[in-house]
Amino acid sequence: MSDQNPLFIPGPTNIPDRLRHAMNVQTRDHRAPDFVDTLLPILEDTKKVFGSTTAKIILFPASGTGGWEAAIANTLSPGDRVLIARYGMFSHKWIDMCQRFGLVPEIVDVAWGAGAPADTFESILSADKGHKIKAVLVTHNETATGVKSDIAAVRAAMDAAGHPALMMVDAVSSLASMPFEMDRWGVDIVISGSQKGFMLSTGMAICAVSPKALNAMETAKLPRTFFSFKDMLTTNATGGFPYTPPLNLICGMRESLKMLFEEGLDNVYARHTRLATGVRKAVGAWGMELVAQSPDLYSDTVSAIYVPKGFDSDLLTNHIYNAYGVSFGVGLGQMKGRAFRIGHLGMLTDVMVLSGLATVEMAMADLGYPVKLGSGVAAAQEHFRTSRAQSMAAAA
Numbered sequence: 001m002s003d004q005n006p007l008f009i010p011g012p013t014n015i016p017d018r019l020r021h022a023m024n025v026q027t028r029d030h031r032a033p034d035f036v037d038t039l040l041p042i043l044e045d046t047k048k049v050f051g052s053t054t055a056k057i058i059l060f061p062a063s064g065t066g067g068w069e070a071a072i073a074n075t076l077s078p079g080d081r082v083l084i085a086r087y088g089m090f091s092h093k094w095i096d097m098c099q100r101f102g103l104v105p106e107i108v109d110v111a112w113g114a115g116a117p118a119d120t121f122e123s124i125l126s127a128d129k130g131h132k133i134k135a136v137l138v139t140h141n142e143t144a145t146g147v148k149s150d151i152a153a154v155r156a157a158m159d160a161a162g163h164p165a166l167m168m169v170d171a172v173s174s175l176a177s178m179p180f181e182m183d184r185w186g187v188d189i190v191i192s193g194s195q196k197g198f199m200l201s202t203g204m205a206i207c208a209v210s211p212k213a214l215n216a217m218e219t220a221k222l223p224r225t226f227f228s229f230k231d232m233l234t235t236n237a238t239g240g241f242p243y244t245p246p247l248n249l250i251c252g253m254r255e256s257l258k259m260l261f262e263e264g265l266d267n268v269y270a271r272h273t274r275l276a277t278g279v280r281k282a283v284g285a286w287g288m289e290l291v292a293q294s295p296d297l298y299s300d301t302v303s304a305i306y307v308p309k310g311f312d313s314d315l316l317t318n319h320i321y322n323a324y325g326v327s328f329g330v331g332l333g334q335m336k337g338r339a340f341r342i343g344h345l346g347m348l349t350d351v352m353v354l355s356g357l358a359t360v361e362m363a364m365a366d367l368g369y370p371v372k373l374g375s376g377v378a379a380a381q382e383h384f385r386t387s388r389a390q391s392m393a394a395a396a
């Protein structure tokens with residue numbers, strides 16, 4: 001059996017060998033005087049990926065979900081209103097968490113396939129004269145639908161309403177793969193995780209916290225212990241941790257940042273755009289539709305694709321897994337059975353994506369889909385060839 005692991009789920013992603021080696025470390029004393037020399041430069045460099053110079057970076061041993069919890073538990077109080085739109089499984093789960101914490105979410109339901117509705121947010125915030133809404137929560141990249149929301153537009157809506165709420169953004173499946181401008185977009189807390197754009201094992205929630213959010217922490221009353229920003233910042237300042245840190249992931253983070261900076265963040269983003277565009281060309285050639293409703297919403301890290309009427313997307317992803325040993329994303333929530341997902345983030349190349357598209361085509365042909373073998377692959381090949389030729393010409 002092949003130990004190659006081409007994985008086309010939208011996270012966790014393939015782990016480059018270089019990062020697997022970097023995470024293979026012997027135990028170190030995290031209270032030793034030189035631990036500070038390891039930790040602090042990593043926190044400093046991580047800010048560049050968030051597009052911030054003023055945020056504090058906080059690393060928790062947790063998955064991305066722990067980052068959601070940290071964001072609300074540190075800055076809000078029981079009964080606080082939060083504004084959030086639901087347009088997929090991940091925004092839905094964040095709403096559920098808010099309710100379990102005794103917050104009162106003002107939920108804007110929009111179609112799965114649409115993004116954060118900045119205009120609706122603006123009217124709701126304008127009507128909230130007493131500023132009862134304490135935070136606006138946005139999922140930047142809804143991994144269930146392959147939709148990217150416009151964070152700058154949400155900021156503009158908040159500013160137009162003159163509303164002082166905090167803005168919290170889930171960037172778990174976009175950060176380090178798609179541009180993020182925390183400072184420019186005025187985001188107060190950004191949440192990410194180790195296993196997506198950073199290409200590491202799962203197990204570290206990565207949060208960036210603005211000075212305004214740190215200020216809110218002083219009066220916020222939700223209880224927090226393990227996820228206390230304050231405990232973390234106090235100990236980090238001297239290079240320590242409030243408990244035993246996930247050393248393997250911290251060492252992996254050092255190497256991941258090195259890889260991202262060597263390639264150059266702009267090149268990383270351009271590669272994801274090229275891969276995503278190739279996938280979208282293939283979807284078009286198959287005569288199928290994306291769940292994302294319009295090109296401005298297309299995600300560069302994941303594409304959710306409706307299967308034709310009469311077909312079940314779960315049977316497709318199961319068949320690909322059983323017959324060809326490759327994983328694709330299943331349809332989540334409302335999309336179960338109706339759409340499958342191609343994850344195209346992390347350590348992927350044109351060639352890997354072509355192999356994934358070829359595999360989907362074989363499985364579709366096996367199951368009687370009206371798809372011609374090679375049609376999607378050819379469309380993606382054409383895109384990869386021409387975009388490569390164009391970028392070489394531009395560099396010459």
Ligand SMILES: *Cc1c(COP(=O)(O)O)cnc(C)c1O
Pocket residue numbers: 011063064065066090139141142143170171172173193
């Ligand atoms: C993966 C993901 C998460 C976090 O999931 P975990 O399994 O807890 O790491 C949160 N939001 C989005 C949009 C995601 O894609």
